[in-house]
Amino acid sequence: MPKKEPIHGLFAVNKPSGKAIKQVLQHINHTFRLHAERTRPEMTRRQVVSLGTCFTQAKYWNSGVCVIGVNQGCRYLKSQEKMNERYHATGILGFSTSTKDIGGEVVDTASSSHITRQQILSILPAFQGKIYQEEFKIPETQPIVKPPFIKDFALLSKRQKKKIINQKYRTPPTTPTTPRVEIQSPKTIYSVKLLEFTRVHKYKPPILINTLKPTDAFNCDFDHSQTSETSEISERDMLNTLKFPDEPTPISLSLNNLINLLGKSDNHPIFKIDVECSSDAPIGRLIDDIGHKLGSVAFLTELERVKQGDFELYKDTLEWEELERFDNIYNALNDWIRKVRNKELELG
Template structure:
């Protein structure tokens, strides 16, 4: 009876530590009770439970250690990679989503990391992509945030589908229709014949709904507030190649390679006007940004993990000369390289675990 009572007490404790160990412990205690003294059985049962508790504690320590290792790896990431932006979120919203997934995977912020006075994760994107557009969005992490402007000075490539006969205030399908005109007499030859006018070094008026700023605020933000906004003056831009890929009235698809500061929405709108009609963007995909291509380099959201990004950084490092990583470039004022960076600092002394500064 003493052995049974002792076992009952031990098993009751083990339920709080590791419920899986209860059946095995009961069998072990029962077997030992038949051939040993109550004192020996109780000691053996206690040893089994202690071993189980140690195993559970060890597993917990391994889990904590694994998170700490991931946090260390995350904070050590440095370079430039690309992600696949879907339609819907803005580039800034997508950056926040990426940041949150990485911090969650690493278990940050946590007591382990708040013990360290300064641990900073720097992450940003270069080259804003419209919320209605999808495609390549280049991300800088660590020292890579200082490389974005220099690395994205090359050309970009887009596949754009325009809709004839309909103009909107945003110049794309997300806006309000402001004008409708006939398009039934427009032919494929008509479109192809005017594309040369939009190729090479040309002047372009940026759309009112854009990331360009007035008095420190984005024009798109001012427009949404109902403020009166004047169009920016026409500015020089470069179109390296422009071709018509498909024409099924009222829709036409363009393949465009352009330099920085170029707006596809303005191009489609201007083409509509040139055809004595009007037009707006229905679909827009950025297939290349600098040396980053949608097919080869852009990580889909299910690949937004610390390990996958580490591999992508290594893969993408071969795209640029090594000395580029040593350059420190300042983002230009609101232009084609709309640059957004976030600095997340884990600082125990201030009592804040997620201090964000946007530059």
């Protein structure tokens, strides 16, 4: 049987929200493995193909364009990471988190009932051309000096034993550690446009911890996304919380939300913006700055990558169901190779 030539190149996937990058690569690798078993039965269980991806904004709750490199095509991923990107970002007003996005803990709340659509439209031009740059301090640790491990000390000669016993292990003098500072390359926001502003939405903001009754934490039918007015906890409710059931009762609210529940859930509008920026720009910081500019606070709750480099969402991407067929991936790789050759002909 003639040896088949391996395929190389880039293609893009519409990564759904809730899927990690590792799950996407495993799903693609499984498709390649099934194709190799059908076409080449003598293939062993080793890795069939080498895969890589761009790690810009690679979080499980993000969605949108995810560029995948196959075999030798992985070397082109660095050039894709340096290209400009376009996002659809959604922020909730009234809350601020430690990480400026949905993955952090609530640290601050503010009123957002006074914000209107015209106010957001008036401040967005101020963020066009904004540059973000951060400094990271990496502390230097002292090396730990340990004496060498001696095996079978009794089998050594008297001279060797005497030399080891009289040997003094000297540790290097302690010097003051100076942290190393790394400056991140500047990230530029090229354009910001408002797509939507509404007070009726599907996103559920955090709730007040003083409005949550102790019995509601163990009630599966309780809607933890909605809050009620502050009510005093009666002695009967306190006694009920002490009576734990024999079998573990599922709790529909995570422990982090139980500990960090702040703010109210009424009159917290959302705004959706279209952002064109450089690679790996801090969209969470942009949403936070917009909230402060409006006299309130905000955090990023949804992020969808619409375009990354040469790949555009719904135009050059494969859906999650299409990744199960090898022909779809093969055609997408050929389309990318055809585009690269056409660019070379235009430049050459």
